[in-house]
Amino acid sequence: MKVMKTLNYIIFLLLLFCVPAAAEAASSLQAKIDAAPNGSKIEIEEGKYEEKIVISKPLFLVGTGKVTLYSCDGGPVITISGKAVRLKNIEVEHCGNEKEDAAVYVTGSNHTLEELEIKTNRFGIRLNQADGVTIRNSKIVGSNTGNGIDLWQSNRSHIEKLMISNMTDGIYLEQSNRNSLKRNNIQHSRYGIHLMFSNGNVLEKNVSRDNTTGAMVMGSKQNVVSNNKFLFNHNNVNAQGLLIYTASYNEIKGNDIISNRVGVYAERSENNRIESNKIMNNFIGIQFKKANKNEATQNTFIGNVNDAHAIESPHNQINENYWDASSKVDMNGDGKSEISFAADPYFQTLTNDVPEYQLFFHAPGLIVIQNLLKSPVDQLLTDTAPLMDMTSEMEKEVSSNSSLWIMSACMIASSFILYLLGRRRG
Structure with a gap:
């Protein structure tokens, strides 16, 4: 009997101390x-x-x-x-x-x-x-089934x-104001950054690459989009580096907009300022559609297949940008060409009506037709004072890239010559 009592007492102590501990561990x-x-x-x-x-x-x-x-x-x-x-x-x-x-x-x-x-x-x-x-x-x-950061009425x-x-969407804002988005890196999403009806936000030094669209500003006002990198957003027929839609009074400044399908696309948007951006190696550098009263100045357009298109957008101020495709004559030494640069939307208008005509892009016959049947003057996107030279910082960067390509070409050529010499000796 004493042994049984002792055993029961030990079991009771074990239950007393162990069961609560286990219960606490389950929801610790x-x-x-x-x-x-x-x-x-x-x-x-x-x-x-x-x-x-x-x-x-x-x-x-x-x-x-x-x-x-x-x-x-x-x-x-x-x-x-x-x-x-x-x-x-x-x-x-x-x-x-x-x-x-x-x-x-x-x-x-x-x-x-x-x-x-x-x-x-x-x-x-x-x-x-x-x-x-x-x-x-x-x-x-x-x-790819939800947003990374999602703000709703959050300021x-x-x-x-x-x-x-x-x-x-990497970062999505809706009805959210005066937020700061800085130094974020967003990849392989639909929109890298997406602003919907959100005002007074700052997007600075972000990298948005390999998305459908680098950033979208829709129905939003007084946002600052500065010093970001919108890169390689081109793997979709609707891809853009930066999309501005029904938006106004936004400042787009100092961004690198490189290797996108369309660099900057603005539709039904007014009073936005697009300044000092590097718009490079895009299929279309900048495109306006039913967008007016916007200003684009001091931007650098290099290596784009098409520098600019504008459809039903005659009232924008496009001045003092550098266009690598422009004719340049400076008579008075002010650093601005006396020859205006005009971008004709003929091809874009044609393909909007008949998308299959995209197959003939840059075909010699189409270029001849475009020169013969020019669009009305009020439909042209025209820079009345294009810059003669890039900024010194841009020149350094472009020359650095050119040097890299030249060095690579020389190395390939050297390897090929050595290969041929080796075969001859053999």
């Missing part, structure tokens, strides 16, 4: 969050946690080592509300397939999310009526130094 992160006082720091031990968490008070959650939170259930893996929540050094894996799901869902204000690595089947981070949120130094990879946020790939 949420339990720690619920128990933590406002403003405290929670260090998450290295490991993989199949758990969804909700944070509604000011806390600092930081992973120590490799910390992964994952869930394939509906709803966000991490939900943040209230004020001043901070997340750092956490991996989030979202494998759910609900249409509006996100790996991280944020409302409230003044939160900071940094050094996150997100893999998602839908959205990466969604901001819904969230203000003053900072997201930086993070990576988001998707499956004054800072989105910096993100790597985003394989999303529907």
Whole structure:
């Protein structure tokens, strides 16, 4: 009997200490969050946690080592509300397939999310009526079925130094104003950056490449798009480096718009300023359609198959740009050619009516017809004072690229000569 009593006592102690510990381990992160006082720091031990968490008070959650939170259930893996929540050094894996799901869902204000690595089947981070949120130094990879960063009625946020790939839109803003998007790198998505009815935002020093469209500004005003790189957005018949649609009073300045199908495309847009951009190696450099009262100045157009097209866009100010295809005569030494540069939209108008005519692009017969049947003067995009020379910075860059090509050609030629000599000796 004594042995049985002792055994029962040991079993009771084991159940008393082990079962609560196991129950706590099953929901340890949420339990720690619920128990933590406002403003405290929670260090998450290295490991993989199949758990969804909700944070509604000011806390600092930081992973120590490799910390992964994952869930394939509906709803966000991490939900943040209230004020001043901070997340750092956490991996989030979202494998759910609900249409509006996100790996991280944020409302409230003044939160900071940094050094996150997100893999998602839908959205990466969604901001819904969230203000003053900072997201930086993070990576988001998707499956092209949701946006990387999605802002809805969210203002004054800072989105910096993100790597985003394989999303529907890399960064999407709708009815979201005065946000800052800087030094982000976005690839293999539909739109790299997409502004919808969003005003006063700053897009600076981002790289958007290998997307359908590098950036789109639609129905938006007073945004600054400066010193970005829109590159190699050409793998679609509707691809552009920068698309401006029904937008006005935006400043497009100092961007590298290179190797896109269309460099800058503006439609039904007014009073935008396009200044000091490098528009290079695109199929069409700049294209206006029913776009008027815009200004394009001090831009450099080099190596584009077509420098410019304009359809039903007679009232734009196109002055003092450098066109490598223009005739250049400077009689008074002011650095501007006395010969205007005009871009005839004849081919574009023709292919709009009969798309199959694109097969005859640059065919000798079509060029003769275009010269004989010129478009009306009011349909031409005309630079009345094209620049004689590129800026010194541009000249250095172009000469550097030319030197590289010449060096490569010389190396190929040398290799070929050595190959022939070797064959002769043999």
